[in-house]
Amino acid sequence: LTMNGLAGAENWVILNGKRYLRSYVSATRLSAEAITQLDVYTALTRYRKRFGIVPGYYSELRATIPDFFNPGFGPAGMFQNSGPLVITGPQERGDTWYEIDHAIKVAELSLMDPDDTELRNLAIRTGETWIDFAHAVSYRFPRFYTFGTWQGTGSEPDAGGGFAYFMMLLRDLTGKPGYIKEAQNALLALSGYGFRLSYETHMTALTASAAARLYQVKQDPVYLKIINRAAANLMRLSWLWECDYGWMKVKQKKNARWRAFIPRTFFGL
DSSP, rough: OHHHTTTSSSGGEETTTTEEESSTTTSSSSEEEHHHHHHHHHHHHHHHHHSSSOOTTTTHHHGGGGGGGGSSTTTEEOOOSEEEEEHOOSSSSHHHHHHHHHHHHHHHHHOTTTTTTHHHHHHHHHHHHHHHHHHHTTTTOOOOOOOOTEEEEEEOOOHHHHHHHHHHHHHHHHTTTTHHHHHHHHHHHHTGGGGGGGHHHHHHHHHHHHHHHHHHHHOHHHHHHHHHEEEEEEEHHHHHEEEESSHHHHHHOOOOOHHOOOOOOEEEE
């Protein structure tokens, strides 16, 4: 139902004569973002691999992805979130987890569909630029930054784990061992953050995944420590709430509907 529901005209916007998914279902502004096109297209590609079914707009959505690639950023170009490029022009600043997330998804799509040589090429080119970025900041990524110069403010520590995960995907895509070294450097640069590692929790999870993949390559205990550190950061942001006291208990007494089923705990991240 969700897949078919997205086909509705209200979920799309026409820019430069081409359809793009709106940034949000309820959005009314005439704009598009790479994160939306990639998130939905990646999910649909996984669905296709599992069930062999795609919606009518599948190819149309695929065609939007290169429109967010900016060849002028860095030594080989990279994906920006605002677009399409012909409408918005170069994005003024980046938010690291957004752009590394785009790179990861394009690499994943390339692995899922080896015949898509365009996305493969864009993934590899994006990797060259991200390596340049990583070297410029010593693998300690800022929160906001200027494209190409990599001058930034703030900190997104776990984006280093996302970068490492991206490097391992490129290793899978090309077979080149140099990407492994880049992943190792990024994970080792995470030392010292302790419980300040998490900025964007799915990047924290990717940090654990990247370390697990590297441990499969080389059984170095340092990678197990990195996995534990990332998991500990996630657990620190989690809680279990007993629902039979305080506000919830009062709510149950006042509302008879709650008496039929009283939830016992709530787990949140």
